[in-house]
Amino acid sequence: MYTRPLARLIEHLQRLPGIGPKTAQRLAFHLLRRPKSEALQLAQALVEATEQIGVCSRCFNLSAEDPCDLCRQPGRQGEMICVVAEPRDLVAIERTREFKGHYHVLGGLINPMEGIGPEQLRIKELLQRVGTDTVKEVILAINPSTEGEMTTMYLSKYVKVLGPRVTRIAFGLPVGGDLEYADEMTLARALEGRREI
Amino acid sequence: MYTRPLARLIEHLQRLPGIGPKTAQRLAFHLLRRPKSEALQLAQALVEATEQIGVCSRCFNLSAEDPCDLCRQPGRQGEMICVVAEPRDLVAIERTREFKGHYHVLGGLINPMEGIGPEQLRIKELLQRVGTDTVKEVILAINPSTEGEMTTMYLSKYVKVLGPRVTRIAFGLPVGGDLEYADEMTLARALEGRREI
Numbered sequence: 001m002y003t004r005p006l007a008r009l010i011e012h013l014q015r016l017p018g019i020g021p022k023t024a025q026r027l028a029f030h031l032l033r034r035p036k037s038e039a040l041q042l043a044q045a046l047v048e049a050t051e052q053i054g055v056c057s058r059c060f061n062l063s064a065e066d067p068c069d070l071c072r073q074p075g076r077q078g079e080m081i082c083v084v085a086e087p088r089d090l091v092a093i094e095r096t097r098e099f100k101g102h103y104h105v106l107g108g109l110i111n112p113m114e115g116i117g118p119e120q121l122r123i124k125e126l127l128q129r130v131g132t133d134t135v136k137e138v139i140l141a142i143n144p145s146t147e148g149e150m151t152t153m154y155l156s157k158y159v160k161v162l163g164p165r166v167t168r169i170a171f172g173l174p175v176g177g178d179l180e181y182a183d184e185m186t187l188a189r190a191l192e193g194r195r196e197i
Numbered sequence: 198m199y200t201r202p203l204a205r206l207i208e209h210l211q212r213l214p215g216i217g218p219k220t221a222q223r224l225a226f227h228l229l230r231r232p233k234s235e236a237l238q239l240a241q242a243l244v245e246a247t248e249q250i251g252v253c254s255r256c257f258n259l260s261a262e263d264p265c266d267l268c269r270q271p272g273r274q275g276e277m278i279c280v281v282a283e284p285r286d287l288v289a290i291e292r293t294r295e296f297k298g299h300y301h302v303l304g305g306l307i308n309p310m311e312g313i314g315p316e317q318l319r320i321k322e323l324l325q326r327v328g329t330d331t332v333k334e335v336i337l338a339i340n341p342s343t344e345g346e347m348t349t350m351y352l353s354k355y356v357k358v359l360g361p362r363v364t365r366i367a368f369g370l371p372v373g374g375d376l377e378y379a380d381e382m383t384l385a386r387a388l389e390g391r392r393e394i
Contacts, residue, residue, distance in 0.1 A: 001288055001292070003258075003260045003261045003265065003266065005261050006261075008245065009245075011242075012239040016239075017227050018220065019224075025285065030213065030214050031213075038212065039246065040243070042209040042243055043247075045209040045210075046228070046237070046239055046243070047237060047240045048205065048206075049206040050229070050233050061200075062199075062226075064202050064203075065200070069200065086226070087226060091198055091199070095198070
C-alpha cells in the first residue's frame with residue numbers, strides 16, 4: 001500500500017506515544033508535501049538532541065552542558081532544592097517563574113511493583129547535595145500518587161536527619177476549579193491543607 | 198527552560214500538524230528516555246523518505262520507484278482509472294481491497310480562492326492517459342466538498358469527450374450510521390442515490 005521508505009517512516013512515527021496509524025500516516029504525508037528541508041531539519045534536530053543531551057551531574061536535569069544552565073545561573077539560591085520526579089516536572093515548575101532555587105531530578109518514583117527502589121533513583125546524590133551544600137529547605141514537588149507518596153515519605157525521612165526543612169507543594173482545589181466537581185480526594189486534601197486568612 | 202538541542206527538537210516537532218507545545222514536549226522527552234537508537238532510526242527514516250520518495254510518472258502516487266508498485270502490478274486492469282485528490286485518498290481506497298484498476302492522483306482540487314486551477318493539478322496528464330490507454334471507465338473518488346464538486350464537474354466534462362464512462366463513488370448514509378443523526382446533506386444524497394432492490 002505504501003512505498004517502502006514511506007512505510008518505514010510511518011512505522012517509526014507510530015512508535016511515538018499517542019501516535020496511532022492514522023496520525024502517523026497524516027504526519028508522514030504532511031512531511032512529504034512540505035519542502036524537503038523541513039523533514040531534514042527535524043531529522044537533524046533528532047540526531048543532535050540524541051547525541052548532545054545528557055544529564056547534569058549536579059541536578060540530573062536533561063542538559064547539553066554540564067553543569068546545566070539552571071545550576072550555573074548566578075541568581076539562583078543554593079539554600080533551596082526542589083525535588084521532582086522527571087525533567088518534565090521541572091519544566092512545569094520553571095514555567096511558574098516562582099521558584100529561584102536549585103532542582104534535583106530523581107529520574108522516577110519508588111515503585112516496588114516495577115522493581116524500582118531508592119537505589120534506582122538519584123536519592124543518594126540528593127542526600128550528598130543536601131549534606132555538603134548549604135541547603136536550608138528541600139521542597140518536594142512530587143505527584144500525590146501511591147508511588148509519589150511512598151517516595152515523599154522516604155525522602156522526608158532521610159533528608160530531615162541532615163538538617164534542612166522538608167516541605168511539600170500544596171494539594172487542593174485547582175485555580176479555576178469548582179468545588180462541586182472536585183473529587184473527594186482533592187477536596188479532602190484541600191480541607192486538610194486549609195490556612196488562616 | 199530547555200537545553201538548546203531539546204528546545205530545537207521541540208520546536209521542530211511542533212511544526213507537525215496537530216502537535217502542540219505540550220505534545221511536542223512529551224514526544225521529545227519520550228525520545229530522550231528511550232534508547233538512542235530509536236530516535237536515530239526515526240531520523241534515518243525521515244532522511245530516507247525525503248530523499249527516496251518522488252512521484253510515479255504515470256499515476257502521480259508517492260513512490261520510491263517509477264513506475265510505482267501499483268502501476269506495475271500485473272493483476273490490475275488498465276481499463277479502469279480511479280481518480281483521487283491526494284495519495285492518502287488512494288490509500289483509503291486500497292484499504293478496501295475492492296478496486297483492481299489503476300489510479301490517478303490529481304495532487305489537489307480546483308480551488309479558485311487559493312489560485313489552484315486545473316493547470317496546477319495533474320489533469321492534463323489524466324486526459325493524456327485516458328486518451329492513449331484503453332480506458333473504459335474513470336471513477337472519480339473525490340470528496341463532496343465545494344472544491345470536490347467543482348473538480349468533479351470539470352473532470353467529467355473533459356473525460357467524457359474522450360470516450361470512457363465517468364462514474365463517481367456513492368454518497369449516503371455511512372455503514373453503521375443512524376438515520377436519526379445523519380445530517381441533511383448526507384440524507385439528501387442518500388435519497389438521491391437510492392437504488393432498486
